[in-house]
Amino acid sequence: MADHDEAVCRQVDGGMTxxxxxxxxxxxxxxxxxxxxxxxxxxxxxxxxTGISERxxxxxxxxxxxxxxxxREVDAGPPLRVSYRLTEAxxxxxxxLVELGRWAETYLVEGGQxxxxxxx
Numbered sequence: 001m002a003d004h005d006e007a008v009c010r011q012v013d014g015g016m017t018x019x020x021x022x023x024x025x026x027x028x029x030x031x032x033x034x035x036x037x038x039x040x041x042x043x044x045x046x047x048x049x050t051g052i053s054e055r056x057x058x059x060x061x062x063x064x065x066x067x068x069x070x071x072r073e074v075d076a077g078p079p080l081r082v083s084y085r086l087t088e089a090x091x092x093x094x095x096x097l098v099e100l101g102r103w104a105e106t107y108l109v110e111g112g113q114x115x116x117x118x119x120x
Contacts, residue, residue: 022063022064022067025060025063026056027049027052027056027057027060028060028063028064029097029100030049030052031045031049031057031060031061031064031070032064032069032070032086032090032093032097033097034048034049035070035084035085035086035090036086036091036093036094036097038085039073039083039084039085040083040084040085041081041082041083042057042058042061042081042082042083042084045057045061045084061084064090065084068087068089068090069086069087069089069090069093070084070085070086070087070090071084071085071086071087072084073085
């Protein structure tokens, strides 16, 4: 058996790095979660995510579209309306987001602190 350098064995996986480069940005996970049930118009998406600015929402949606997780669709109207929906790749995030939600309900209380009973 070959010797392994402990530092090499502890390096973060490339896939995990890519996931957190995208989902580590504020608002990205909330946008994907809001789109999970189906397409949402831009204005409705903005109202659903408390605190996000139009500019930030637009920027995050462009990033998600560039990665292939979201599709922008234009309804010529009148009135002209823009909606966004998840691609197959975006919808594939659902099990992970559901598990993260369960984890948060169990281990995070208001304010993001882990309850004393779970600290070790």
